[in-house]
Amino acid sequence: MKLSIILPCYNEEASIETVLKRIPRAGAEIIVVDNNSTDKTADITRQNGAKVVKKKKQGYGAAIRRGFDAAKGEIVIVLDGDGQYPPEKINDAVSHLEQNNLDFISCIRFPLSNKKAIPLSRRFGNWLLTFTANVLFGAGLKDSQSGMWVFRREVLSKLRLKSFDMPLSEEIKLRAITHPQIAFAEYYIPYEIRIGESKLLPIKHGLKNLLFLFVLRLELLRRHKTERRKLGFFVGVLLALSLYAGLTVW
Numbered sequence: 001m002k003l004s005i006i007l008p009c010y011n012e013e014a015s016i017e018t019v020l021k022r023i024p025r026a027g028a029e030i031i032v033v034d035n036n037s038t039d040k041t042a043d044i045t046r047q048n049g050a051k052v053v054k055k056k057k058q059g060y061g062a063a064i065r066r067g068f069d070a071a072k073g074e075i076v077i078v079l080d081g082d083g084q085y086p087p088e089k090i091n092d093a094v095s096h097l098e099q100n101n102l103d104f105i106s107c108i109r110f111p112l113s114n115k116k117a118i119p120l121s122r123r124f125g126n127w128l129l130t131f132t133a134n135v136l137f138g139a140g141l142k143d144s145q146s147g148m149w150v151f152r153r154e155v156l157s158k159l160r161l162k163s164f165d166m167p168l169s170e171e172i173k174l175r176a177i178t179h180p181q182i183a184f185a186e187y188y189i190p191y192e193i194r195i196g197e198s199k200l201l202p203i204k205h206g207l208k209n210l211l212f213l214f215v216l217r218l219e220l221l222r223r224h225k226t227e228r229r230k231l232g233f234f235v236g237v238l239l240a241l242s243l244y245a246g247l248t249v250w
Helices: 016-022 041-047 060-071 085-098 120-137 153-158 166-179 200-222 225-229 232-245
Strands: 003-009 028-034 050-053 073-076 104-107 149-152 183-187
Touching: 003 060, 003 085, 016 028, 016 041, 016 060, 016 085, 016 120, 028 041, 028 060, 028 153, 028 200, 041 050, 050 060, 060 073, 060 166, 073 085, 073 153, 085 183, 104 166, 120 166, 120 200, 149 153, 149 166, 166 183
Parallel strands: 003 028, 003 073, 028 050, 104 183
Antiparallel strands: 073 149, 104 149
């Protein structure tokens, strides 16, 4: 079974070679999406035998969706090119998907194997977003923001992805969870300190992700009008906004 491994990258020359060398390559198509890098990310990728595709529209989600378009494998794996997610666990996650007849796996990071991998303030931000997603969607997620996923390529045709930015990570999980024909599960992985400089802007991206959760919930409510009687949505909005208002450092 052919695998397509997608790595969205923006200026990851410090880490990409290390990550590529750690990827199990048997039967795998490796796609690095160069999202307007100004360093040697693309050159290093080619030197290590992986495919480079370009995406001019800036954004995490835009880069990943470009990777989806280029992927030919029956199973798609997405992970970052910064060294935090473990390429060595790809085969284990794929086996878990197949053995349990799943369609989509999100690789969760908590409890952290290395507490230094995520600062405490960002751990709280992740908890807040995951808590809000669970209240609004009844999702039961442990990690709504994980950037490593394993899924059957056919799943993409069943989803109506909208985001071209950071919210794509939570969107793809929630659309999969709420789809009656998609079997979803979480799978634990170790998570390490990133190599190179982080591109994440915690307050900006955190607020964008939080607001997107409400937009997505409203979209699904409009599609399923009978759910409007559920008070959980309104309780979730009030509680999440109250928690976010009290957040001074993220």
